[in-house]
Amino acid sequence: MQSFAYASPATLSEALALLGAEWGEADVLAGGSDLISLMKDYLHTPQRVVDIKGIRELGGIRKSGGGLRLGALVTFDELLENSAVRADYPALAAAARGVSSPQIRNVGTVGGDLCQRPRCWYFRTGHGLLARDGGGRSLVAEGDNRYHAIFGNQGAAKFVSASSLGPALAALGARIKLASSSGTREVTAEQFFLTPENDRQREIALRPNEILTEILLPPARGVRNATYEVRQREALDWPLATASVALRMKGKTVESARIVMGHVAPTPWAAPEAERSLAGKTVTPETAGEAGQAAVAGATPLSRNAYKVQLARTAVKRALLAAAG
Amino acid sequence: MPAYNWPPMDKRKVIGQRVDRVDALVKATGQAKYPYDVAEPDMLYAALLTCPHAHARIRSMDTSEAQRAEGVTGIEIIAKPGAEIQWAGGEVAVVAAATPDQARDAARKIRVEYEVLPHLVNEEDLSKAGNRAKAAGEQTAGDVERAFREADVVSEGTYGIPVLVHCTPETHGQVIQWKGDEVHVWPTTQGICTYAQDLSRPLGVPVSKIHAHMDHMGGGFGSKFPSDVWAIAAAHLSRTCGGRPVRLFLDRATDVTIAGNRPSAFAKIKLAAKKDGTITGWQSESWATGGMTGGGLPPIPYVFTEIPNRKLAHTAVAVNAGPSRAWRAPNHPQASFLTCAAMDDLAAKLRMDPMDLFARNADLTARAGVYRAQLIKAAEVSDWKKLWHPRGESGAGPVKRGLGLGVGTWGGAGHSVACRTTIHPDGSVDLELGTQDIGTGTRTVITMVAAETLTIPTSLLNLKVGDNQYPPGDGSGGSTTVGGVSSATRKSTINALAKLFEVASPVLGAPADQLEIVDGDIRVTANPSKSISWKSACQKLTENIVAMGENNPRNPGGLNTGGVGGVQVADITVDVETGVIKMNRMVAVHDCGMVINPKTAENQIYGACTMSIGGALFEERVMDEVTGRVLNPNMEFYKFTANCDFGEIIPILDIRPEHDRRGVVGLGEPPVIPGIAAIANAVANAIGVRVPRVPMTPDRVLAALEGRNA
Structure with a gap:
């Protein structure tokens, strides 16, 4: 790990003043479960580490405008302990539960979950986020892409977003607050995730001088929601494909649906065709299966990951059936 | 010279008891220093x-x-x-x-x-190996062509098991x-x-x-x-x-990359059989790698070595990857998987219960009676008769249950090691051996053997291992440590006791060879009322008693021996919409001679089964064709079996007088052999098709279901 300056400010404004204008100048430390390993592997070599764990205003879960406001420092464990989250946002609770390591649930934060770097094994072994060799060839396309994207992979980026909560937050219509010294802005959970096109871009909308401060969940009363994850191990393991769904119902009929898949694309991946296919219908194994089929119709699998199409299809179907109850 | 033997089964006070590990507390509390x-x-x-x-x-x-x-x-x-x-x-x-x-x-x-x-890092596709592939042994026996010509049924399959790494918790x-x-x-x-x-x-x-x-x-x-x-x-x-x-x-990535791996094994196997399941012919073309030195020929046909007509050809492939090292039962898990999967496919083709097919062919093994008995026991404990069904007949719905079996064999005789026993005048005892406890419970079994011989509380025993200043011992490999250290300790403590009897002899007024020790009292065998306590006898010492004892592997004198069998049954469910496999149960039946501590013996079975589950479902070293590097040199994508993915593991120690009489046999390796075969066969039983290549990850399971070769 390269030496770095360490700061642990007590307020958000102090923390923001310590950030840099460019990536690489400063990194924000919250739970540290990703950042420390990035630093140990020399993938991040920040000049300064800004530890935000001591900033009280970044913690806590509270009611806000009929919905919930999650501070960036809320841990997975706090999220799961919260009765409002469990009652109204089961899609989010299931996604948090999917982080099946108690140690990581205890230290990992919701802000960190959204900001963590992809797990692409070419990126993590030092070949860069877009994993291209000297001649510009994609190591992912030519190599072992069993865990890579089946959607949104036609450009340079072929990794999958590692965020556990992102798909659920996108399905629930959450907004994310980003602060910098010059003010704050809000983006939707969907807008937060980006597909980089070149090596200078990151996979999230956060800028080097910003801190993710909170997540705003809209009211979810009457919104039936669920997450289904396909993971090989029950123990700590990355999902192979997930789906989060949120259904506005009128009786047994779906008024509108939000369906967002995870771990299948560089960002959480919405499935508008599947959403439309459900409007005005009841959720049955048949309609859920059709929605699953519609969700994967546009998949563009790589040489070794066509199996993820079947997993995504199944995840969508099972998430819908779980949400409909 | 005193006679060296184990006390009869019904006379043992310590040996055979379920004793907690002597180092459990220091390990559980973090005091143990690695x-x-x-x-x-x-x-x-x-x-x-x-x-x-x-x-x-x-x-x-x-x-x-x-x-x-x-x-x-x-x-x-x-x-x-x-x-x-x-x-x-x-x-x-x-x-x-x-x-x-x-x-x-x-x-x-x-x-x-x-x-x-230029480099070559993957050997699975032999057609790409070029001059890196070298013929590495052909074997023939009997008349193979005739066996296949006259066979009632011929079964064929291609099976593969990749390079695994040791990834030891401590690098x-x-x-x-x-x-x-x-x-x-x-x-x-x-x-x-x-x-x-x-x-x-x-x-x-x-x-x-x-x-x-x-x-x-x-x-x-x-x-x-x-x-x-x-x-x-x-x-x-x-x-x-x-x-x-x-x-x-080494850091974790380097450790995974260069500090040892298990050779792969791939094979096209053809079996010839009669209608009743009797195997008459074996033909295989196998290939493997263990790094630049190629890879050893797995011992196939495994266990069923006496198939009368056999033809084998093996190819060793040199790849640019870290060198292989011995991996718990070298080459045996691979051989077990290749052989048992081929036999299971034969049983499916004959629409025969594989339990029956394996039992039918038990005479082709070196220990037919043991295997037949273990097959019966494994079937009984696993509810085989009730739960097994013909391949693929696992009902409607996406979740399919299946059962499968595998077999193994191992040596496990005691290695060369010496023990020095020192009895001090205060009654305390030093036991010194240049051996090591590699986490298997070696300290515990040495202490138990000494306590059995000397009949004194273990609080008086001071065991010293893990130092080359102590009497020499061999490395812990081949499941030979327990046989070696138990025999050396038994001999050394018997020798020390004989010297103490000489000290007690004049006090008790009887010759030393007519004395015995019972619960810490030295007494005259013919007149037990004449006795002296351990402490009092030791107080008569004018100098320490120092006595040696060593195990001679060429002449273990009946204290240890080698040669064991094992049968395991896996009970699994497969979600055919996701390809995800869940373990329900593993039943592991093993004989291992005289069992010193059933608890630590069972520990070996638990640990081994978790490794087999890993090999069957999760573990493989992934080499990148383009960069030539290991893509998963970590515990994130080199996946192990963790606690919530074990299912239930049921160890059955096949303890019978005829096994006990053979003396101590090591159990470190045998239970890691049959598991991959058992799980792979259970998956075939559940989903109706063979997943030819382990680990059986969702992509491979789904590919097999779709009829594609994964």
Whole structure:
């Protein structure tokens, strides 16, 4: 790990003043479960580490405008302990539960979950986020892409977003607050995730001088929601494909649906065709299966990951059936 | 000379009891110190620089910036300019510095220019191996062509099991100090005495001047015998850095990449059989790799070695990847999988219960009676008759249950080791052996054997192992430690007791050979009322009693032996919409001679089954074709079985008088052999098709279901 300056400010404004204008100048430390390993592997070599764990205003879960406001420092464990989250946002609770390591649930934060770097094994072994060799060839396309994207992979980026909560937050219509010294802005959970096109871009909308401060969940009363994850191990393991769904119902009929898949694309991946296919219908194994089929119709699998199409299809179907109850 | 034997089964007080590990508390509370924990005063930290290319020649090297880096005290070059490196992760140089981070940072500042050479890293597709594939043995027996011509049924399949890595919880390495003419080393090793011997020649230091010490170690599984280049380089750094101790442990990625792996095994297998399931012919074309040296021929046909007509051809493929090392029961899990999967496919083709087919062919094994009995026991405990169904007939719905079986065999006789027993006048006893407890419970069984012989409380026993200053012992490999240490300890304590009887003899007024010891009282066998307590007898000593005992592997005198069998049944469910497999149960039936401690014996079975589950479902080293590097040198994508994925593991020790009479047989390796075969066969039973290649990850399961070759 390269030496770095360490700061642990007590307020958000102090923390923001310590950030840099460019990536690489400063990194924000919250739970540290990703950042420390990035630093140990020399993938991040920040000049300064800004530890935000001591900033009280970044913690806590509270009611806000009929919905919930999650501070960036809320841990997975706090999220799961919260009765409002469990009652109204089961899609989010299931996604948090999917982080099946108690140690990581205890230290990992919701802000960190959204900001963590992809797990692409070419990126993590030092070949860069877009994993291209000297001649510009994609190591992912030519190599072992069993865990890579089946959607949104036609450009340079072929990794999958590692965020556990992102798909659920996108399905629930959450907004994310980003602060910098010059003010704050809000983006939707969907807008937060980006597909980089070149090596200078990151996979999230956060800028080097910003801190993710909170997540705003809209009211979810009457919104039936669920997450289904396909993971090989029950123990700590990355999902192979997930789906989060949120259904506005009128009786047994779906008024509108939000369906967002995870771990299948560089960002959480919405499935508008599947959403439309459900409007005005009841959720049955048949309609859920059709929605699953519609969700994967546009998949563009790589040489070794066509199996993820079947997993995504199944995840969508099972998430819908779980949400409909 | 006293007679050396084990007490009869019904007379044993300690042996056969379920005794907790003597080191359980220090391990559970973190007090146990592992080599990784050793921190000597004034210690330097070393970091290894390795080659990033799968095949390369070093053109030039510039260490000047690293030399000047903060905290650096020395650099040892392992591969000089001109050297050809045959795998990514090959050792290039070691840097010593005052802190671990300084050492790692400085290692990255060594500028190495490489000429990159062509590489081959994957052997699964033999057609791409070119001149890296070499014929490595043909065998024929009987008349194979006739056997297949006259067969009622012929079954064919292709099966594959990839390279696995040891990924020991404690990575490889040591703290080493070379000061003056002496070397002190704290290694993580499977052989404390053999390690010192191994280090002697490359350092040019007599073994009598090398002191090796290890209290506990974090797993070896066969990969921790040699002292390795990283110990030698660190020793030289210690010497050039003024004799300061140097700590060099591999980081996880390097450990996975170069510190040992298990060879792969692939095979096309054809079986010829009669309608009743009797196997008459075997034909196989197999290939494997274990790195640049190719890979050993797995012993196939496995267990059913006496198939009358056989034809085998094996190809060894040299790949640019770290060298293989012994892995818990070398080549046996692979051979078991290849053989048992082929037999299970034959049973399915005959629409026969594989239990019946395996039993039908038991006469083709070396221990037919044992296997038949173990098959019956495994079927009974696993509810086989109720739960087994013909292949694929697992009902509607996406979740399918299946059962499968596998078999294994192993040696496990005792290795060479000596024990020194010292009885002090205060009644306390030292037991010293140059052996090591590699996490298997060796301390516990030695203590139990001594307590059985001396009949005194274990609080009086002071066991010393893990140091090459003690009477010599062999490395812990081949499941030979328990046979060796139990026999040596038994002999040594019997010898010590005989000397104490001589001291007690005049007091009791009876010849020493007419005395016995019962519950700590030495008494006249014919007149038990005449007795003297252990303490009182010891108080009569004018000097310590010192008695040796050793196990001679060529003449174990009935105290230990080799040769065991095992049968395992796996009970699993498969979600055919996701390809995800869940373990329900593993039933593991094993004989292992006289069982000293059923609890630690069962521990071996639990641990082995978790490894088999890993091999069947999760574990494989993934090599990247383009970069030639390991893509999963970590515990994130090199996936192990964790607690919530075990299912229930049911160990059944086949303890019967006829096994007990054979003496002690090691159980470290046998239970890791049949599991992969059992799980693979259970999956075929559940989903109706063979998943030909393990680990049976969702992609491979779904491909098999769709009729594609994964």
